[in-house]
Amino acid sequence: MDEGTAAEPPGALVPQRRDAEWRANVARRWAAQLSTASYIPLARATVEQVLTELVDRVVAALDEPSAVDEIGREVGARLVEMHATGESSLPLSLNLLRDELVGRFGDDEVHRMLRLVAAIAAGYAAADRESTFVQQETLKKALLRSKLKADRELAASEARFSEVFTTTPIGIAITDLEGKFVQVNPAWEYVLGYQESALTSMTIHDLFHPEDAEYLSAAYRELAEGGGAKRLSDRKRLLRANGEEAWAYLAVSVLRGSDGAPGNFVTMVEDITELHMLQARFRYQALHDVLTGLPNRQYFFTRLEAALVNFPRESWMTLYHLGLDGFEVINDGLGYEVGDILIKTVARRLEQLVEGEEALVARFGGTEFAILVWQQEKTPAVPEVVQGINDLLAEPVYIGGQGIAASASVGVVQRRVADAEASHMLWAADVALRRAEAAGKRQWALFDPDRAPEEQIESRLAAVMPGGLEQGEFDVVYRPLMRLDGSGLVALEAGLRWDTAEGTTLDHDECLRLAERSGVTLSLRDWMLKTAWKQLLEWHADGLEVQLSLPLSPNQGQDPDLAAMVHRILDAGDLDPGRLRLCLPFAAISGDNEESRDNVRFLSNRGVRTSLHGFQGSPEELRLLRELPVDAVRLADELVAIVRDAEDPDVPEVQAVRNLVPLVRACGAELWVGGVRDEREAETWREMGCGVAAGPHFGDPVLSFDVPDTLPTPRGS
Known part of the structure; x- marks a missing residue:
C-alpha cells in the first residue's frame, strides 16, 4: 500500500500536520527568533531549510509516539550542530514549538508534546555538552600542539645558538654590567689564551690594552646607559694571557631584559693581528x-x-x-x-x-x-x-x-x-x-733665489714641450751655408723654432737643450727631418734646387735607429739622397758608439752626405775623419769664439786653430765655421782656409715661405 493510501494511526490529524505553508511559516519565525539569540554561521535560507526539516520531524514525532524521545534528541542535537547555542536559543525554540503545536493541534496531543519538548531539551543539552567537550578537547590539543611546537622551536633555537656559540671562530663573551664573565666560548679562549676558569676572577676591563683601556671602558658605560650608539664596532688592542697584544675587531652590544633594562654585555672578538701586521707592512713598504x-x-x-x-x-x-x-x-x-x-x-x-x-x-x-x-x-x-x-x-x-x-x-x-x-x-x-x-x-x-724664476720657467717649458709639439707650436727655419770664396750657396741648414703658448720664442739650441730634459729629443728630430724633407721636395718641384743640411744633437745622432728612420723618409719621396746632409756631433760617434759609426757608413752607401760638428782638433777626431765617409767638419763654437775675441791674430791659441785647417784637409775633409757676424770675420776665416760659413752675416734663420726671397746673392754676381 502506497503512502497516499496508507492507514492512518488512530486519532491522527494528517492533513493538518502536513500543511507545507504552515511548516514554512513556523520555520521562518523560528529562524527569526534564533537570530536574536545567537550567531549562526549559515545563510538565512539554509537556516530556514534546516528548521523546516526539524518542524517536519517534530510533527512526525506527534504521529509516532514511540519515536518521540529519539526525534526530540535529534532536533536538540541539530540545533546545537547549527550553532543555535545562544543563552536563550533553547527557551525560545521550546516556547515557539509549544505555542505553534498547541495552537495547531489542540490539547489532545499535550502529553505527547510534553514528551517531545522534554526530549528536545535533553537532546539539546546532551549535544551542547558534547560540543563543549569537543571544543575543549580541540582547544586543549591545539594548546598542547602549540606548546610542543614552541618547545621544539625553543630547543632548536637553543641548539643552534649553542652550536654557533661553540663552533664559531669568533670569540664570544657574555659579561654582566660590571664586566664580570658569565660565559665564554672556546674561540675566546683560543684567541686570547685564557682558560674559562682563569676568567672567573677577572673582568673584561683587565683584557684592555693600557693605551685603549680608557676609551673602551667609556664606550661600555655609554652602551649600558643607552645615551649614544646602540653597539660598538672598532679595531682595538687586547692583552693575551701571555702578555702580548692582540689586534682585534670588537663588536659589543647590550642584552636587555623583558622590562628593557640592560642586563649583560655580549662582546665578540675577531683576531686580526696578522691582518693588522700585514697592512702595517704594506703601509711601511708604500712609504x-x-x-x-x-x-x-x-x-x-x-x-x-x-x-x-x-x-x-x-x-x-x-x-x-x-x-x-x-x-x-x-x-x-x-x-x-x-x-x-x-x-x-x-x-x-x-x-x-x-x-x-x-x-x-x-x-x-x-x-x-x-x-x-x-x-x-x-x-x-x-x-x-x-x-x-x-x-x-x-x-x-x-x-x-x-x-x-x-x-x-x-x-x-x-x-x-x-x-x-x-x-x-x-x-x-x-x-x-x-x-x-x-x-x-x-x-x-x-x-739661488735670484735665478729661481728663470729656472722655473725653463722647467715648465721642458714639461710642456711634448704638448707643444703635438699642438703644432714648432716650426722649421732655414739659414744659408755659404762658400767663403763667394761661389754661392752650399746648403740650407734646417733648425727648430718654438713659439710657445706663453708668447716666448726659442731657437734651435734652446729647443734641443730642453728636449733633452723633456724626453722628446728623438720625436723632435723625426718631426724636423720629415718636415724639412717635405719642404725640400716642394722647393725642387718649384725649381729651387738646394741641398738640405740637418744638424743633430748627441742623443739624436747616436740613436741606433737613425739610419732606418732616414731610409724611410727618403723612400717616401722621389729625390736624390745626395740632397740631404746630416751633421752629427763628434760626441755621437766617438768612444764605443760603433752603431753610430755604422749608421754613417749605411747612410753614405745610400748617397746621404755626412758632416761632423763640434770639432776641437783632438787626435781621435782626426782619426775618425780619416776612417769615416765624411767630407766636412764644423769647428766647435768655443774655438770660433777664441778667434773672434782675440785682439792679436798671432797669439798661440789663434795659431793653434789656424793649424787645424791643413790637418782637416789632410784627412780628406773641408773645415766649416759658424757664428760669422760680419765681413771682417768672414775674411779672417777665408784667409785661414775655411771653405764654408754660416751666421748673421749671411742671413738669419727664416721660415720656409721666406726662403726664396732671402737667399744671399753669390759673391761677385
Whole structure:
C-alpha cells in the first residue's frame, strides 16, 4: 500500500500536520527568533531549510509516539550542530514549538508534546555538552600542539645558538654590567689564551690594552646607559694571557631584559693581528724604499710638511739633495748586485752622518738621496756637512776583495720655517742639484733665489714641450751655408723654432737643450727631418734646387735607429739622397758608439752626405775623419769664439786653430765655421782656409715661405 493510501494511526490529524505553508511559516519565525539569540554561521535560507526539516520531524514525532524521545534528541542535537547555542536559543525554540503545536493541534496531543519538548531539551543539552567537550578537547590539543611546537622551536633555537656559540671562530663573551664573565666560548679562549676558569676572577676591563683601556671602558658605560650608539664596532688592542697584544675587531652590544633594562654585555672578538701586521707592512713598504729601508720621497715630503708646521717658526731647515756621481760605471762594470750593496752602504753612512742631529734621511730613488736637518747651534755649517758627506762616501767598500767608493753632487736649500713651503723646497733642492751636477763631479750648489724664476720657467717649458709639439707650436727655419770664396750657396741648414703658448720664442739650441730634459729629443728630430724633407721636395718641384743640411744633437745622432728612420723618409719621396746632409756631433760617434759609426757608413752607401760638428782638433777626431765617409767638419763654437775675441791674430791659441785647417784637409775633409757676424770675420776665416760659413752675416734663420726671397746673392754676381 502506497503512502497516499496508507492507514492512518488512530486519532491522527494528517492533513493538518502536513500543511507545507504552515511548516514554512513556523520555520521562518523560528529562524527569526534564533537570530536574536545567537550567531549562526549559515545563510538565512539554509537556516530556514534546516528548521523546516526539524518542524517536519517534530510533527512526525506527534504521529509516532514511540519515536518521540529519539526525534526530540535529534532536533536538540541539530540545533546545537547549527550553532543555535545562544543563552536563550533553547527557551525560545521550546516556547515557539509549544505555542505553534498547541495552537495547531489542540490539547489532545499535550502529553505527547510534553514528551517531545522534554526530549528536545535533553537532546539539546546532551549535544551542547558534547560540543563543549569537543571544543575543549580541540582547544586543549591545539594548546598542547602549540606548546610542543614552541618547545621544539625553543630547543632548536637553543641548539643552534649553542652550536654557533661553540663552533664559531669568533670569540664570544657574555659579561654582566660590571664586566664580570658569565660565559665564554672556546674561540675566546683560543684567541686570547685564557682558560674559562682563569676568567672567573677577572673582568673584561683587565683584557684592555693600557693605551685603549680608557676609551673602551667609556664606550661600555655609554652602551649600558643607552645615551649614544646602540653597539660598538672598532679595531682595538687586547692583552693575551701571555702578555702580548692582540689586534682585534670588537663588536659589543647590550642584552636587555623583558622590562628593557640592560642586563649583560655580549662582546665578540675577531683576531686580526696578522691582518693588522700585514697592512702595517704594506703601509711601511708604500712609504719606505725597499732596498735601503729609508723613507721614500712621498714619506719624506709628508715629514717635511709636518716639520714646517711643528717646528719653531723662527728656526731654520736645511735640505740636502744628493745625486751619486757616475754610478752607472759600477752597475755596468761590476753588476747591479754590487751596485745595490753600495747603495745600502751609502744609506747607512748618511744616517751615521746626521746621528745626534734632528734630521731625516731618505732615498728618492735610483742614485738620489735627501737629508733634512733642523739647524741648531751645534749643527755644522753647510760646507762642513757637504764635505762630511763626500768624506764618508769616499771610504772604500770592499766587495769580493775590490774597494769601491762613491762621490755625490749636492744641491742645498735653506729656509726659515715661517717662510718655507714643502713642495717649493724640494723643487729648489732639485734645481740646485742639477746646477751642481753641471759643474762636475763632487760639486755642490746652494739654491739661488735670484735665478729661481728663470729656472722655473725653463722647467715648465721642458714639461710642456711634448704638448707643444703635438699642438703644432714648432716650426722649421732655414739659414744659408755659404762658400767663403763667394761661389754661392752650399746648403740650407734646417733648425727648430718654438713659439710657445706663453708668447716666448726659442731657437734651435734652446729647443734641443730642453728636449733633452723633456724626453722628446728623438720625436723632435723625426718631426724636423720629415718636415724639412717635405719642404725640400716642394722647393725642387718649384725649381729651387738646394741641398738640405740637418744638424743633430748627441742623443739624436747616436740613436741606433737613425739610419732606418732616414731610409724611410727618403723612400717616401722621389729625390736624390745626395740632397740631404746630416751633421752629427763628434760626441755621437766617438768612444764605443760603433752603431753610430755604422749608421754613417749605411747612410753614405745610400748617397746621404755626412758632416761632423763640434770639432776641437783632438787626435781621435782626426782619426775618425780619416776612417769615416765624411767630407766636412764644423769647428766647435768655443774655438770660433777664441778667434773672434782675440785682439792679436798671432797669439798661440789663434795659431793653434789656424793649424787645424791643413790637418782637416789632410784627412780628406773641408773645415766649416759658424757664428760669422760680419765681413771682417768672414775674411779672417777665408784667409785661414775655411771653405764654408754660416751666421748673421749671411742671413738669419727664416721660415720656409721666406726662403726664396732671402737667399744671399753669390759673391761677385
